[in-house]
Amino acid sequence: MTQARVAVSEWTKFTSLRSSLWSLGVGLLLTIALPVVFAAVTGSHWSHMSASDRAGRHPLDIALAGVNVAQLAIAVLGVLLITGEYSTGMIRSTLIAVPKRLPVLWAKLGVIAVVSFVVMVPAVLIGFFASQAILSQHQILQISLSTPGVARALLGGALYVTLVAIFALGIGAIVRSTAGGIAAFAGIFFVIPPLMNILPANWNDAISKYLPSEAGRQLFSLHQGAHSLSPLWGGLLLFGYCALVVGAAAVLLVRRDA
Amino acid sequence: MITADVLTKDYGEKRAVDGISFAVRPGIVTGFLGPNGSGKSTTMRLIVGLDAPTAGEVLVNGKHYRDHPAPLHEVGALLEARSVHTGRSASKHLLALAQTHGISRRRVDELVDLVGLHDVGRKRAGQFSLGMGQRLGIAAALLGDPATVMLDEPANGLDPEGVHWIRNLLKQLAAEGRTVFVSSHLMSEMALTADHLIVIGRGRLIADLSVEEFVRNASGSRVRAVSPEATRLRELVLGPQVSVASSELNVIEVEGLSAQRIGEIAASNRIVLHELTPIQASLEEAFMELTRDEVEYKTVESADPAENVELAA
Secondary structure, eight states, rough: OHHHHHHHHHHHHHHHHHHHHHHHHHHHHHHHHHHHHHHHHHHHHGGOOOOHHHOOOOOHHHHHHTTTHHHHHHHHHHHHHHHHHHHHHHHHHHHSTTTTHHHHHHHHHHHHHHHHHHHHHHHHHHHHHHHHHHHHTTGGGGGOTSSTTHHHHHHHHHHHHHHHEEEHHHHHHHHOOOHHHHHHHHHHIIIIHHHGGGHHHOOOOOHHHHHTHHHHHHOSSOOOOOTOOOHHHHHHHHHHHHHHHHHHHHHHHHHOOO | EEEEEEEEETTTTTTEEEEEEEEEOOEEEEEEEOOSSSSHHHHHHTTTSOOOOOEEEEETTTGGGSSSSSSSHHHEEESSOOOOTTTSSSSHHHHHHTTTTOOHHHHHHHHHHTTOOOOTTTGGGGGGOOHHHHHHHHHHHHHHHHHHHHETTTTOOOOOHHHHHHHHHHHHHHTTTTTTEESSSOOHHHHHHSSSSEEEEETTEEEEEHHHHHHHHHEEEEEEEEEEHHHHHHHHOOTTTTTOOOOOOOTEEEEEOOHHHHHHHHHHTTTSSSSEEEEEOOHHHHHHHHHHHHHHHHHHHOHHHHHHHHHOO
């Protein structure tokens, strides 16, 4: 039993489940299809749009429109990768084969990280080029990969989804239930951020930027707001949250009865 | 070889396994017997390290299970609870487990054939019947060609042909020199398969003996006598160590005297005997007798005034 062998085993597990391939496929589809739809709608309505509406449409936002939605599909994939084993009892077989346990967590993290990144990089690039092609008649909506920040934002979009997948896997390993894992993830990424608006504006500005979703978003935002972290610090902070969650998952995996 | 040393496991307030020590030896089939909820499954989970003991320890081939570099070659385990992802096919399930130890695809195919799942190897495990699931679990247990095979209620859900198959498989594995440890709550099943028995009840070790000894202890304790003068015979045999029961006219069942002695008593008192038969207690009865003792022992213990004082303090 070696880490490499456990990784091969986890790869077999991943590819032999329809649910994992479905989640991944949905994530891929959304990342490509949403920019295409968004670009088509924008292109056809451009002549009727007001100046302020036009100013609000940035071509990079169109190209990365799918990332915000795709993250949910990939997060579900991350949660399921571990909670699917607990709900079916597979975890017992897994931990009997690998009683040291941690190699299983590392292998799962490796699989989810590699799969998410390898799928998301071409997906955001296709989304970018496809939306640009659809908007080709509108000079003002054309940007190129060499425009400062664009390549970083595209790669950042793929990286963001990858980190989200890792975070979700860690949450799943802590919670050990599919419903609980998805709820916890959705709570942290989709429920808490809008709740921040209840706070006084200066509190909101001070706190919100440190939320995992807000910090991570800077990875694929071309311009940072006055109260946002830089892409580098935002990305590092999200990475730190991932490390925290995965660390807790590792400790619990070793300590708890399976 | 499995050795448990004062193995103890608590789940919250409940003590599931209560300081049991035993050794399971290679080359024979050892039955692990106890009523439902007596701690058999917990003990097996402790052996393969799914749960950590509260106190004591259990070693497999001289080491903690998790310290073996290739654990699937040491112990092959079938647990009572299902341990297969319902969305994955049987052969992919086995392949994923095999790959953790670099076990070949050929070995996986071999086992799929051996347990008779060849036709459904590509089917998703969620669609399996209980018996098919059991066969898949047994295939997983044998994957690493392990020196120790540990099966929790392997006959569960199997049809008679399957039960027969598993019986022969266990004997064959033991004949190959492996350690075979099989749990069951059915004594009759164990009597046909096992050479040695470890009996637990309420998490405590009740007996650790060969099946032969068990059968010997179980039988010959009662003698059935049929006589037209059964009532007179009853008066004659009764004594401090002897009890007599009667369920029908002219028939008595004597406990505590040998058939030979009863015959002699009858002859010296000129009583005609129509029948004199030592009764073999069924193994199931003997098993229940054993576990009942454990329950009584527990009750007596908790009524111990010394312990009550301790509890009050």
